[in-house]
Amino acid sequence: MTNAVVVESLHKAYGTVRAVNGVTFTVEHGEIFALLGRNGAGKTTTMEILEGFRTRDGGRAEVLGLDPGDPATKRRLSERIGLVLQDIAVEPYLTVRETIARDAGYYSAPRDIDEVIGLVDLVGHEKKKVRTLSGGQKRRLDLALGIIGDPDLLFLDEPTTGFDPNARRGAWRLVRNLRDAGMAILLTTHYMEEAQALADRVAVIAAGRIVAEGTPDALGGRNTAQTRIRFELPPACAVTDLPVAAVPGDDGLVTVESAEPTEMLHQLTGWALGRGAVLARLTVDRPSLEDIYLHLTGDDRSAPERTLERSAP
Amino acid sequence: MTVAVPGAGHRAPRRGVGLFWHQIRYEQLTFWRNPQSAFFTFVFPVLVISIFGGLFGDVKDSSFYYGGDALQYYVSTIIAMSVLGSCYSQLAIVLATRRQNGILKRVRATPLPASVYFVGLLAHCVLVSFVDVLLIIVVGRFYGLSLPASSQWLPIVVSLALGATAYCALGAAVASVIKNADAAPAVVQFVLFPLVIISGTMVPIHGAIGTISSVLPVKPLNDALLTAFTGSGSGFRWHDYGTLLVWGAVSAVVAIRRFRWDPRPE
Secondary structure (H helix, E strand, O other): OOOOEEEEEEEEEEOOEEEEEEEEEEEOOOOEEEEEOOOOOOHHHHHHHHHOOOOOOEEEEEEOOEOOOOHHHHHHHHOOEEEEOOOOOOOOOOEHHHHHHHHHOOOOOOOOHHHHHHHOOOOOOOOOEHHHOOHHHHHHHHHHHHHOOOOOEEEEEOOOOOOOHHHHHHHHHHHHHHHHOOOEEEEEEOOHHHHHHHOOEEEEEEOOEEEEEEOOOOHHHOOOOOEEEEEEOOOOOOHHHOOOOOEEOOOOEEEEEEOOHHHHHHHHHHHHHHHOOOOOOOEEEOOOHHHHHHHHOOOOOOOHHHOHHHHOO | OOOOOOOOOOOOOOOOHHHHHHHHHHHHHHHHHOHHHHHHHHHHHHHHHHHHHHHHOOOOOOOOOOOOOHHHHHHHHHHHHHHHHHHHHHHHHHHHHHHHOOHHHHHHOOOOOHHHHHHHHHHHHHHHHHHHHHHHHHHHHHOOOOOOOHHHHHHHHHHHHHHHHHHHHHHHHHHHHOOOHHHHHHHHHHHHHHHHHHOOOOOOOOOHHHHHHOOOOHHHHHHHHHHHHHOOOOOOOHHHHHHHHHHHHHHHHHHHHHOOOOOOOO
């Protein structure tokens, strides 16, 4: 079976600005694929080329086996894709149910209207005019319009921007359920937690290029990066007194990096207990997705201690 | 509800009368739900004809009113103005606003064909015009308007149909060249107001200005309707129909070539 989305060395320039500069990735059926990047990195332009809103200057783009730039197959393709754009665009005076019913009528095989209202958690609001809804409710209505046509592929452009944490978790649950039911989902986000919590695979995009791709856990060598153990030096101790090699930092903490954290911790805590000392503010962690992201997008100057070069084996 | 297996099952797009009807129905719902738009669309022409009827309702046949009485004159021109408002102004503002807030882009992403979307809008403009025309004639009757002879109804319908077509095309063309929807009402009125004045909608215009305005889009409909309402001549004003058709055709070309769905085009 073909992939849901195939993009190969995609190019798009606005004047002299190369918004998309050789982007390549694929989205498989039934997976959530996230394009992670800062504003202006090229996420939305890539998305809009795939949605058929923009033409491409070069490269290959295939959506459900069709060329999104081909007007001859536009209607056939729009039957099978759904999208949620960045801006909320709904008529203010129709009710929730009318808005969904109107769009349902555009598709040859739409989902059941009440089922969709339930999916996006707008039960009880069906008869409310759209203008009286909160921002989050309007966004969920937008999502309802994205899935009413029962698409095989859903585009979500920054779907949870402006959501409170609860609403965001609810939206993530819904997106996962859609994926589990077989839908392929391509989303853009600039939230690290969103990519981490939601995506099966992530591509980090910066200055129009994919700079890393992988599962959220393995992105940028995160899974093989060394574990960091950080703690406060016990009183009257020097770094050289420690049983392991450690680096002091500006914040009064010392950092130990290790590929064998279990053994290393055992040594450290054994040493401390033997001296009757306490390792205050002890933490054990690995580079977060955010560290990786900041490094990949060249914005990690504010966190010099956390560069990948140091933690890489 | 079964989950579609990707790529399985060919879905034939919806076509035909049902889809047209669906779109017209929701376009109507969108309009009638908005109390302001529904109110002002109908109140303004009724108000104007009421005032003019009260002021000039007694003025009998005169050469100032091209041989008809004042009421026949104003019923004709206010009908033309209401068609202008329902088709040109309304369509230009609705399209510019919907583009700006992304509704057009959203529609573009559904399988709804652009033609069906526009038929829904045009049907709406025509329906509103029709209601306006009825209201104006009813108010005119109240002031003692004598209805045209039955032979004149066909030219009236032809004039209205051509006027509505030309003005819808003009509205779509203006919407296509307006960049910013916030400016749309101002731009629309800026074009409309002088045009209405020099076309004799408020006061009959004789002489050179009338000659100029007779090749602009408003006066031809005024004159075509007036001829039919006063029943002078055959009732058909072929050169006015021609002028409206040319304006409609040119506007349609501009609209089709320049129309954008996306608020931020490439």
